[in-house]
Amino acid sequence: MTTNEIAALLLNTPASVTDMLKKLSAKELINYQPYKGARLTEQGYKHATFLVRKHRLWKVFLYQSLNIPWEAVQEIAEELEHINSELLIDHLDSFLGFPKFDPHGDPIPNAQGKYTLRAQSLLSDLSPGKQGLIIGVKDQQLSFLQYLDEKGIGIGKTVTTIKHDPYDQSMIISMDQKEINLSGKAAGLIFIKSL
C-alpha cells in the first residue's frame, strides 16, 4: 500500500504514516521502500492475521453471547482486539464453538491463520425471480447497519428479487412475505449466497 492510502484509511496524516512505516520496517513487519510504498512481510502478515482473528472472535462473543446489537460490536471489538494472549483467544474460540464467520459475515482465521472461503455474490446482482440467502455486508458503518435494521434485513434472511429498476438500480425484494424497497447503493453492499 502507499503512504497516502494508509493515511486516508486511518485518518492520520501522511507524515505520521511515514514515521510509523519506518518503525514497522525496523521491526521487520513490513518491507518499506521510501517513495515506493510498503508490503507486509510474512511475519507482519501473521501479526495482522492474528489481529483479525481476535477482532472477529470478539465480535461473535459480543453479538452471540452478550446480545449486543451488531451495529455496536465493531467499536468495542476495536479495543478488545488489542489484548494480547493466545491462551485467551484460543479458549474464547473454543467457548464459541470455533465459529467460521463473524456477525457481519467476515471470515474468521483459525488458530493456524487459515480462512474459510465460500461462494458469495451481491444482492444487486440477483436476477428477478431468484432467491438468495443474506450472508454478509460489505460496509459496517453504523448508519448502514441501522438502515438495514429498520428494514428488517439481516444475516440469515432469505430474499427474492421482484424487480430491478434499470434507471437507478434500485430494487424491490421480497422478504418475510413483505416487499421491501432497496437503493442500488445498499443492494451493492449486501452479500448473498444464491439459492
Add this chain to the structure above:
Amino acid sequence: MTTNEIAALLLNTPASVTDMLKKLSAKELINYQPYKGARLTEQGYKHATFLVRKHRLWKVFLYQSLNIPWEAVQEIAEELEHINSELLIDHLDSFLGFPKFDPHGDPIPNAQGKYTLRAQSLLSDLSPGKQGLIIGVKDQQLSFLQYLDEKGIGIGKTVTTIKHDPYDQSMIISMDQKEINLSGKAAGLIFIKSL
C-alpha cells in the same frame, strides 16, 4: 495515600507518582496536597469502583466461561479492565448471572457501585476440631496460587483444623479425607467462612 506508598505498589518511582498525582488532581479525581498525600474525590472513587467492577467481572468470565485457571486470570483481566464501555460491562454482568464474588473471593461492585459484604475469617484462626469453607485468598500472586493448586486447596473446599503448631504456626488440616500440611504464612492468606 502517600506518594511513596503508591510508588511501591505500582513499581514506579516517586517522581512519576508526583507527576501523575498532579494530573489526576487537575481532572478532579483526587484531592492532592503537595507533601501531604492524596485522597480520592467522590468522582475518583466512582471511577475506581467501576475499574474494580470491570476487573472482577472479567475474572469471572475468564475462569467460569473460558475455563482459564485461576492463577492466569489476573494478568489478562489487568488488560481487559481498561476497555471502557458500560454497555459491554452491564451485558457481561447479566450474561454471568450478576456474580457477587470473583474467582479469588473478592466482592464485585454492582452497577450502582455497591459491594456485597460477608463474614470471613482466616484459616489460621480456625481452632482445632472446627470446620471452615474456603471463600477467598488474600494474595493473588502466581506462586501462592500454584502452591495452593498443588495441595488441592481452592475456593469451595471444606476444611477442618487438625492441629496448630504453637512454635511456627504451621497447621495440619483435613480436606477431602486427606491430611494436609500448611505453613502459618499460607494459612494466614486464606479466607474462610466458619461452619
Add this chain to the structure above:
DNA sequence: ATTATAATTTAGACTAATCTAAAATAATCA
C-alpha cells in the same frame, strides 16, 4: 532547638505517537 534522615518535589531528559509546514522526489502533461 538544631541537626540528621526520610519523604517528596522539581529539573531536566527520553521515547512513542502524533501533528503542521517545508523540502524533496516522483508522476503527469503540454
Add this chain to the structure above:
DNA sequence: TGATTATTTTAGATTAGTCTAAATTATAAT
C-alpha cells in the same frame, strides 16, 4: 523534455508517561 502537480519525506514541535539526579520540605533524634 521541461514545467506543473501530486505524493512522500523531513524538520521541528507537542503531549503523555516515564526516568535519574538534585533540591526542597517534613519528620525524627539528639
